[in-house]
Amino acid sequence: MFLSDKAKDSIKVGLAMVIAYAIALYMDWDRPYWAGLAVAFISLETSGQSFNKGAQRIGGTLLAAVAALVILSLYPQQRWMFMVVLSSFVLICTYMKSTTRNAYFWNVAGFVTIIVAVDSASSNEPAFYTAMLRIEETALGVITYSVVSAILWPKTSAKALYGTTSQLSRAAASIFQDTLDNGFSRAPRQYLKQQGKFSALQARFEELSNIAQLESYEIWEVHDLWKDTSKLWIDYERAIEACRQNIDDVQGLDLEKHLPWRKQYMEEIEHRLAGIAQMSSDDHMSYTSPQREFHVNTSDTTGLKQLEKAALSLYVNQLKNLENITYQLYEINAVIFGLHQRSDTSFTITHPQKNYIINIGALKGAFRAFLCLWVAYIIYIYVPDIPGGSVLLILAGVYSISLSTDPYIRPLTLLKIGVPSTIFAACIYLLLMPHLHSFWSLGAVIFISVFSISYFFHSPEATLGRMFGLANLVMTTGISNNQTYSFSYAVDQLLVFLIVIAIFTGVSTFTLNLRPEIQYLNLLRRFFNGASYLLADQNNGITSKDTVWRRYLRRHYVNEIQNIPHIMRGWIAEISPKIEKSELIKIIVVLEALSIRLTVLMDEFKTAEENQFYAVLKQEIHGWSIQLKTDLAGLVEEPSGKALEAAAKEREIKLPEIEETISKAMQRQNKDEVELGEQLNVYRILGGIRSVYQALEDYEKQSQKVNWPYLKEARF
The missing domain is CATH 1.20.58 (Methane Monooxygenase Hydroxylase; Chain G, domain 1)
Structure with a gap:
């Protein structure tokens, strides 16, 4: 009987976890669960993917260790300056996580800095010892899983x-x-x-x-x-x-x-x-x-x-x-x-030059992590009897950094996953582990528990459940050579998790207003604002000088209209069921069409800069694009599309005028004098304007099927 890929992958994770714990316990290292966490979080489909993620985890840990030691050495007795610098570093790492290819590197650098700095500041162990221990444990987990993955059913x-x-x-x-x-x-x-x-x-x-x-x-x-x-x-x-x-x-x-x-x-x-x-x-x-x-x-x-x-x-x-x-x-x-x-081969592929653009969504996610860290720190300072103590501050940073790229995940979803997984781990910790008297029995419990979580949460859609399950199992059981058992410890773990989610929810609600309906409308307005700016910029380009700032704004708004429809899809699942979600998805399909048509039109305008035939029709084309810009600007104020009814009627009137203008221009310019490429370029510009008009008409028709009053209704 052949094992499924799901079973094979789960066996590899379970076996690597047991081996990592065995080595850490044999070496009598403190906190062997850090090695277990490394195994849990780098296990991916292929050996190369796991090795790449493992290398990023080690690299991020090294950077975090250096950053934590520097911060502690600069402000050993100044707790407010300590927190200002630490939270600022975390903000930078969280932003970089969303804007670079090596996202996991920056994710690890951010939360490990919090772990090393806060843990060292609140314990009797030297900061250097804590930093080196974290590096050793992480390297152990990464190497263990990499070896197991390379030997047992390797997938290249x-x-x-x-x-x-x-x-x-x-x-x-x-x-x-x-x-x-x-x-x-x-x-x-x-x-x-x-x-x-x-x-x-x-x-x-x-x-x-x-x-x-x-590889x-x-x-x-x-x-x-x-x-x-x-x-x-x-x-x-x-x-x-x-x-x-x-x-x-x-x-x-x-x-x-x-x-x-x-x-x-x-x-x-x-x-x-x-x-x-x-x-x-x-x-x-x-x-x-x-x-x-x-x-x-x-x-x-x-x-x-x-x-x-x-x-x-x-x-x-x-x-x-x-x-x-x-x-x-x-x-x-x-x-x-x-x-x-x-x-x-007679051609070369030109890769676009990467120009820096400030990512608004990433900035919001980083700012939320920054605020969560500060709220947790203030609670930790002024509520000394809070459950978990410094663990509260650490977990607030870990969760807010890790979830910074998923702002549409509801706190209720986190509770549905986090609470049962914590209770499951607490049952193993309180009911099974006190009766184990050798590592063989402990290893069997670790293997079965890890295998079960990995097996039942194997699909990509269940990744969040898998991560929560493995992390809570490792953290709650707290396996070490000097094992102690306490019911209050298990309860504190659950209470700390609930307090962290409360902080996360409060910051999200009262600062960034992450209600899905509001975010959907805000993104819709941002999209139309970007489209309106691009058309206005094209029209201004006739008389205005092209500056560095204008070029940056142009890149920014092109990036906006290309990416916002994809971002909007993430919010739809969490929108109230009283709104028909299929209609909201159709709105996004129309926006994607409008985005592509606008981008194509902008490219054709750029091509036409040296076009002699285009110069003859420039003023007429300028007038039509001004009307488009006005329509899009109206949608920023009122995204329901009501203002587009008049625009559709005006388009029906103007179409015959456009055709007559082209015909007259062709007659004035001897057809033989106009190069085919220039003629086709002008036709493509006109076709592009027509297609954008058509997309706006589609938006107007689709918007009539959306319950806008309920979507705009103010609710807590």
């Missing part, structure tokens, strides 16, 4: 990466076919589910490609190509969504007539994606050069109106972008899997 990240590449390319082919066949209109839920699966695979691919190079020389040799591939899959995801946004605008056209190469184009793209899946699945295949003889820019526009030409031009440009991305994906994967020579 390289193998997982190849499997993910195959799944990702097949998912890409499926979503490509559904997109061009307008599958979203027929079955929107199924399409969105498929889109979510692709996004999850793409994120997993990016993570594994970064980790696998650490596989073959991947390290071409790690730059894996990085290029990851960037191209991100581009593909965005390009396919941009294409979907424009499908409805061209559905009424005879695409077989206007784009005679479309069928051949679709067959070739599907062939390329299937080829990538074959390469990564180790199926024997020979390299076949991708076909590129169809002319994506050519189209028969006979009989089309000007705005229909604009929509078709925008659609063709998106197809061209998809063709280029899939061509590059196929060629790079052929090099990675040894079917093609690197020197034969």
Whole structure:
């Protein structure tokens, strides 16, 4: 009988935990549960992932030890300055956790600094001893789990990466076919589910490609190509969504007539994606050069109106972008899997320059951790008989830092997970452990308990339950060579947890107002404010000088409109059941469409800066974008969409004017004098403006189905 992956992973965690405790107890180290915590928190699916997380935990612990010792040496007798500097360092670590790739490193650095500094300040042990002990215990846990994971049913990240590449390319082919066949209109839920699966695979691919190079020389040799591939899959995801946004605008056209190469184009793209899946699945295949003889820019526009030409031009440009991305994906994967020579590739992948942007959400999460730490510190100072003592301060910091990236998790959810897991650990501590007389019996209890928690909370959705279960088991049992048993200790553990959750809830409610309905509305207003600014900036660019500050704001608001719809999804699950959540999700789908259409439009405006034909129509286009900016600014004040009814009527009046303006401009400019690229660029700008108008109309229609009065109602 074969064991499932879930059972194998649980056995590895349980066995590593027993070995870590055995070594720590044999060495007579204080607080062996620190080694147990390291095992609990670094156990992941593959050896590479676990090793990477373990390395980050050790690195974060080293930084924390240095920071704690420095803070203690600077302010040994000044408790308020001590807390000012400690909380400021924690604020920085919490912010960095949300804005860098090595999030776990900064997470560990933040809460371990609190543990070492507070524990040293409130105990008789030297600070250096506490810091070194924490490093030793952490290293023990990391090394133990890494060895067990490498020996027992090892899973390499390289193998997982190849499997993910195959799944990702097949998912890409499926979503490509559904997109061009307008599958979203027929079955929107199924399409969105498929889109979510692709996004999850793409994120997993990016993570594994970064980790696998650490454990596989073959991947390290071409790690730059894996990085290029990851960037191209991100581009593909965005390009396919941009294409979907424009499908409805061209559905009424005879695409077989206007784009005679479309069928051949679709067959070739599907062939390329299937080829990538074959390469990564180790199926024997020979390299076949991708076909590129169809002319994506050519189209028969006979009989089309000007705005229909604009929509078709925008659609063709998106197809061209998809063709280029899939061509590059196929060629790079052929090099990675040894079917093609690197020197034969005729292109290079340009990675965007990373410019710093202040992350508002991360700043709020860091500020909440800062306030939680201060509230706990004041309680600790002025309420000397508080249960747990310094443990209260430590746990307040640990929970607030760890949950800083999940602001939508309700305190009730934490209580439902934390209270039962604490009671479960207390039962083991009070009812079983006093009857154990050897490490063999203790090891059996540890193994069974850890295995059970890991097994029943194995799925990604149950990660929070798994972490709480293992952490509370390790902390509540407090296993050591000088074991004592106290009912009041177990009760204090539960009381400290409840007080920490109360602090967390109070800070969240009275400072940041994290009620889901309010956050949903605030994010909605932020989105429309960002969109309005980008259009205003585009219009101001005609007369104003481009400054460093303007460029920063432009990056900031582009980042806002791209990320806010994703953030809004996290809040929907916690919104009151009296509001139909499916309608709120549809609002987000419309916002995602609007985000992509605005981004595409901004890119086309940038391309048009040197366009002579665009200069002829600049003033008219400026007027239309001013109206769009006004509509979006109105949504900042009133996000229910009522003001858009007039805008929709005005759009119906203006469309014929737009077509007449284009026709006159084409007549004034001799058609032969206008380059095809410039002409298509202007058509794409007009198509982009039209598509943004259409997205606003969709928002207005969808907003009528939302219970706005209840969503805005003031409640505690």
